[in-house]
Amino acid sequence: KCTRIEIHLLTPQGLQPMLDVPIYGRIATLELFRPYGEAQDLLFIATDKYKICVLQWDAETSEIITKSNGDVSDRIGRPTDNGQLGMIDPDCRLIGLHLYDGLFKVIPFDNKGQLKEAFNIRLEELQVLDIKFLYGCSKPTIVVLYQDNKDARHVKTYEVALKEKDFVEGPWSQNNLDNGAGLVIPVPRPLGGVIIIGEETIVYCSATAFKAIPIRPSITRAYGRVDADGSRYLLSDHNGLLHLLVITHERERVTGLKIELLGETSIASTISYLDNAFVFVGSNYGDSQLIKLNLQPDAKGSYVEVLERYVNLGPIVDFCVVDLERQGQGQVVTCSGAYKDGSLRIVRNGIGINEQASVELQGIKGMWSLRSSTDDPYDTFLVVSFISETRILAMNPDDELEETEIEGFDSQVQTLCCHDAIHNQLLQVTASSVRLVSSTSRELCNEWKAPSGYSVNVATANATQVLLATGGGHLVFLEVGDGILTEVKYEKLEYEVSCLDINPIGENSNASQLAAVGMWTDMSVRIFSLPDLKLITKEHLGGEIIPRSVLLCAFEGVSYLLCALGDGHLFNFLLNLSTGELSDRKKVSLGTQPITLRTFSSKSTTHVFAASDRPTVIYSSNKKLLYSNVNLKEVSHMCPFNSAAFPDSLAIAKEGELTIGTIDDIQKLHIRTIPLGEHARRICHQEQSRTFAICSLKYCQSNTEESEMHFVRLLDDQTFEFISTYPLDTYEYGCCILSCSFADDSNTYYCVGTAYVLPEESEPSKGRILVFIVEDGKLQLIAEKETKGSVYSLNAFNGKLLAAINQKIQLYKWMLRDDGSRELQSECGHHGHILAIYVQTRGDFIVVGDLMKSISLLIYKVCDNVLVCLVIICLCIFRLMHS
Numbered sequence: 001k002c003t004r005i006e007i008h009l010l011t012p013q014g015l016q017p018m019l020d021v022p023i024y025g026r027i028a029t030l031e032l033f034r035p036y037g038e039a040q041d042l043l044f045i046a047t048d049k050y051k052i053c054v055l056q057w058d059a060e061t062s063e064i065i066t067k068s069n070g071d072v073s074d075r076i077g078r079p080t081d082n083g084q085l086g087m088i089d090p091d092c093r094l095i096g097l098h099l100y101d102g103l104f105k106v107i108p109f110d111n112k113g114q115l116k117e118a119f120n121i122r123l124e125e126l127q128v129l130d131i132k133f134l135y136g137c138s139k140p141t142i143v144v145l146y147q148d149n150k151d152a153r154h155v156k157t158y159e160v161a162l163k164e165k166d167f168v169e170g171p172w173s174q175n176n177l178d179n180g181a182g183l184v185i186p187v188p189r190p191l192g193g194v195i196i197i198g199e200e201t202i203v204y205c206s207a208t209a210f211k212a213i214p215i216r217p218s219i220t221r222a223y224g225r226v227d228a229d230g231s232r233y234l235l236s237d238h239n240g241l242l243h244l245l246v247i248t249h250e251r252e253r254v255t256g257l258k259i260e261l262l263g264e265t266s267i268a269s270t271i272s273y274l275d276n277a278f279v280f281v282g283s284n285y286g287d288s289q290l291i292k293l294n295l296q297p298d299a300k301g302s303y304v305e306v307l308e309r310y311v312n313l314g315p316i317v318d319f320c321v322v323d324l325e326r327q328g329q330g331q332v333v334t335c336s337g338a339y340k341d342g343s344l345r346i347v348r349n350g351i352g353i354n355e356q357a358s359v360e361l362q363g364i365k366g367m368w369s370l371r372s373s374t375d376d377p378y379d380t381f382l383v384v385s386f387i388s389e390t391r392i393l394a395m396n397p398d399d400e401l402e403e404t405e406i407e408g409f410d411s412q413v414q415t416l417c418c419h420d421a422i423h424n425q426l427l428q429v430t431a432s433s434v435r436l437v438s439s440t441s442r443e444l445c446n447e448w449k450a451p452s453g454y455s456v457n458v459a460t461a462n463a464t465q466v467l468l469a470t471g472g473g474h475l476v477f478l479e480v481g482d483g484i485l486t487e488v489k490y491e492k493l494e495y496e497v498s499c500l501d502i503n504p505i506g507e508n509s510n511a512s513q514l515a516a517v518g519m520w521t522d523m524s525v526r527i528f529s530l531p532d533l534k535l536i537t538k539e540h541l542g543g544e545i546i547p548r549s550v551l552l553c554a555f556e557g558v559s560y561l562l563c564a565l566g567d568g569h570l571f572n573f574l575l576n577l578s579t580g581e582l583s584d585r586k587k588v589s590l591g592t593q594p595i596t597l598r599t600f601s602s603k604s605t606t607h608v609f610a611a612s613d614r615p616t617v618i619y620s621s622n623k624k625l626l627y628s629n630v631n632l633k634e635v636s637h638m639c640p641f642n643s644a645a646f647p648d649s650l651a652i653a654k655e656g657e658l659t660i661g662t663i664d665d666i667q668k669l670h671i672r673t674i675p676l677g678e679h680a681r682r683i684c685h686q687e688q689s690r691t692f693a694i695c696s697l698k699y700c701q702s703n704t705e706e707s708e709m710h711f712v713r714l715l716d717d718q719t720f721e722f723i724s725t726y727p728l729d730t731y732e733y734g735c736c737i738l739s740c741s742f743a744d745d746s747n748t749y750y751c752v753g754t755a756y757v758l759p760e761e762s763e764p765s766k767g768r769i770l771v772f773i774v775e776d777g778k779l780q781l782i783a784e785k786e787t788k789g790s791v792y793s794l795n796a797f798n799g800k801l802l803a804a805i806n807q808k809i810q811l812y813k814w815m816l817r818d819d820g821s822r823e824l825q826s827e828c829g830h831h832g833h834i835l836a837i838y839v840q841t842r843g844d845f846i847v848v849g850d851l852m853k854s855i856s857l858l859i860y861k862v863c864d865n866v867l868v869c870l871v872i873i874c875l876c877i878f879r880l881m882h883s
Contacts, residue, residue, distance in 0.1 A: 002026055003023050003026055004021065004023060005020075005021040005027075005030075005045075005055075005064075006021075010275065018062070023045065025048065026047055027046075028084040029045065029046035029097070031044045031087070031088050035109060037113065040056070042054050042067065044086070044095060046072070050071060050072050051070075052072055053070075054068045054069070054115065055067065072099065072107070072118050077099070077101070079099065079100060080099065081127075082128065084097065085128070085131050087142070090136075090188070092113070093162070094108045094140055094162065095115070101128075102126055103122065104121045104142075106120070106160060106162070106165070108162055121165060121166055122166075122167075127148070128145070129146060129181070129182050130183055131144050131184070132186045133186060134186055134193075135186055136190075136192050137171075140162070141157055141158065142157065142158050143155055143184055143194050144157070145181060145182070145196065151179070152175075153176075153178070153181045154174065154175045155173060155177065155194070156170065157172055157173060172206065172207040174196075174203075178201045179199070180200060181196050181203075182219070183196070183223065184196055185223055185233060188228065190229070190251075191230060191231070191247060191249060191254055192206055193209065197220040200214060202245065202259065204247065209253070209254045211254055211255075213257045213258075215259060218237035218241070220235050220237050221236055221237065221238055221267065221268060221269060224271030224273045226244075231246065231249065236265065236267070236268035236281070238267060238339065239267070239339070239340060240266055240267045240268070240340055241264055242262045242304060243259050243262060244262055246259070263302030264304065266285070266287055266289055266341055267283055267285040267286055267340065267341050269282050269283055269284040270282040277293040277294070278291070279292070283312060285315070285337050285339055285341045286337045288310040289306050289308065289309055289310070290307045291307060292304075292305045292307055312337075313336050313347070316334045317681055318334070318680075319332050320685050322717070324346075324718070331346055331348045332347040332348075333346050333347075333685070335681060335694065338679050339679060340678070343673050343680070344683070344720060347671050348631060348672075350630060351617050351628050351663060351670075352663075352664040353632055353650070353661040353662070354663075355660075355661040356660050356661050357659070357660045358657055360656060360657055360658075361657065362656050363387060364384055364385070364386065365387060365637075366384075366414075367384050367385070367637050367638070367639040367651050367653055367658075368382075368383045369651065370439070374420065374422060377642075378643050378644045379641050381393070381406065382394070382639075385414050385415040385416075386414065387414055388413070388414060390412075390415040391411065392404050392406055392411070395643050395645055406426065406442045407442045408426075408438065409426075409428050409437060410433075413431060413432070414430065415428055415430055416457075416458065416459045417459040417460055420463060421461075422464055422482075423483070424440050425445065425480065425482075429456060429461065429466065431455040431457075433447050433448060434447065434448040434459075434466055434485060445483040446483055446485045448485045454472065457496070460502050461502070462504050462511065463504075463511070464511045465477070465478070465502055465512060467502050467530075469496075469497035469517075471496070472496070473492060473495055473496050473497060474491075474492055475490070475492075475493055475517070476489075476490050477530065491533040493517075496519070497520070499518035499547055499549050500515065500518070501515070502515045502516075502530065503551060503599065505552050505553060505559055505577070514527055514536070514552060514577070515528040515529075515530055516550040516551070516563075518563060522540065523540065523547070524541060525538075525539050525541060525547055526538045539585070541563065543565075545566045545567045545569070547564065547566075548565060550563050550597070551563075551597040551598075553608055555606065555623075556623055559574070560573065560574060560625070564594070564596070566594045567593075568590055568614070569587055570588050570589075570590050570595060571585060572586050588627065590627065591612040594612065595611065596611045596612070596636070600639075600640040600650060600663075601648070602648060602663055603648075605619075611635040611637055611638045614634075615632055615635040615638075616628065616630060617630055630663075635652055635654055649662050677698075678696045679697040679698070680695070681695050681696065681697055682695040682734055682736055684737040684739050686774065690718070691715060691716060691774055691777075692714070692715040692720075693739070694715065694737070695712055695752065696711050696713055697709075698711065710728040710734055711725050711728060711734075712734060712737070712750075714778070714779050724777060724779040725779075726781065731756050731757055731758055733756075734752055734754055735753050736752070736794045737753070737794070738750070738751045738752075738794040742801070742814035743799025745814060750779070751769060751772075752770040752794075753767065753787075753792070753793070753803060754768045754769075754770065754791060763789070763790070763835075764806075766786070766787070766789070767787040767791045768787060769785040769787060769794070771783040771784065771785075782821075783821070785812065785823070785824040787803070787805045790806055791803050792805070792836060792837050795839050795840070795841050795846075796841075797841050797860070798844070798860070800813045800814065800827065804839045806836070807832075807834060807835060808829050808833065809829060809836055809848060809858065810826060810828075811860070812824040812825060827865060828865055830858055833848060833850045833853060834852035836849070836851075837850065844859055844861075845860075846860065
């Protein structure tokens, strides 16, 4: 994957990722080989900067180790137009690289399988299309597919003489192949020879045989060998059609070729036959796929069954950033893929919630999950608190949530806190008391009542401890016993308490040694020791916003104190468990409303959910706290709810609704795919009409030839359905698109720049600027302006339209005709560019990116109505050569 190697293991459940290895460079060649005496394959890699390495898998450490590496670049030489070609001799005698025109680089192996010094051999053929090693040759032998200066294509074989460091004429050659021949497939022994794939024919060649079959016109992009003897191959063409090619033979004599269509996949760049009819199809232009080849066709006549898809965003040719859900979270909408695999991708950097169940409930003030016994691995009850009552939900035998009762709980008042306690007990804290209830009999065991004249304002609990604050700044600490609550310590503070937490993060998972207390008035957070309630640390937060939620937590073995304020800000501190000291204070903004903090587990790892108007999951990676948005609107409360029916789920209270759902993987991009079946080249969003406009290219194939059709399409920005289409003229390409408004006009328009790409022209000499308005969900053409060249870029500029047209920057104003219609009228321009590709503006300044003359800075002088060039910035790139 460009600069990474992903290693997967084939399992009955599919491909299981094992390792992801970054490579310092863009991978150009990737080949497996197994030298003589080795028990496992080695991996050869060459980058586009001509660095090479040989990698080996270490099964003991499950890591990749580098056996050898080096640099195979030359001081002189013209890089090949068709890209690097890398191949390895089947008998592992040498590695061959075609990096520069007219040169073939050889890297020999020694007797121990180590790489020796590389050398070049002069190659007569300059326009090389493909090179492969032949099987079963006494000396390393290559077959070269090349094109001569008359555009005819031939193959030729050479033996590599390692001692002489030169080529020797090979055993056979074949002239005048299919003019579209571009791929050579070496066939293993006992058959030997090669298959040459053309656009209209497939040919088998060897020293003793020549067989050919015609095929439907196509461009084959990838192949994969099925059998070890090379008698069957999978071929994929530019339309994503997967074929099976069979070499028919009698013993070692090839008698013919047969080809059969299997079905359709993504447009393949590589095909790997794994085992037992499972095939991996890797694609540069769409999603890679794991497919299975069935013995019987389906209802559509296809033998291909897609088992898994692996998302590929590339190639991205354009994108825009929008806030579709108006949550203040930007999403990237990309024009991804190419040809039939073209699509729009909506990419969000956040965490998704997969809804399992929901129920309408208004006015939720708090939620807690409880278990029916201490040893029960699953949660049974979901306690939901309201302003004047408490309701208890439980899972029934049909895995449905239904209302139930816990007799020992007070359901006629608001619950401030609930928790599972030791000895199969449950805790409920209300404004008047703390109730200890048996989880088996559900009856009240013991009750601690608030002092007369005082009520409990805030409370927190764990399995063995309860900490609460009553009015007047009174802090009370209770311990939980078997059927009894004991008041251990009472402390009078100078200010009211706003929030509390005693979440255990030390060695004892049932009890905490520290308590975190957030204060009114002095806006501080304090750390007290337990059980004596002695003040250890006081940290003033500053400002005028009170802390609304505090949480003691640990990530990756590091202890933290999190303190959330009422304005959406969050402080985090490093916490020393032994001394209670706070350090490394940091502040981030998570939203604009008060935040409530709760811990939850996902895949055996603890995370923190910050419920607010912009809900966020807080997690740690490499000992660093990271924040990832949750793709939900405002969340008021959250609690983990790990029930048998909904394992590892969360209960989430949103406006008027209680939702139970599972959370997506942490630290994951969420990608939604909108298949188009055509190539989207430009995209733009218009907030006023809630639409996207794209310039797209559709490939149409008839029995005889292929054609292209270009469109401007309008899509709804919620459903992404096509709602209007404007077809462009024959040979007319959409080059750029813009949403803008003009001076003295309240409407918002889509402006599209086009070019007429004629086969006989090297650069377009004609184009158009089309101005559309969206009315009743339809594209209406308001005005068009012919241009003398391709419109490469459009920009809104001070209520006018700025266009880059071939070598000229042109400014247009929006004029009202006498008949009430509108038109674009040329105002001024600036010549002197070679090919103006990119344009950006700020104020009266214009930056022009030129194909040849680098960057120019222009200024628009309003008084003179002219564009003036201020400076040309020449960016020179030098390649440093070692002497």
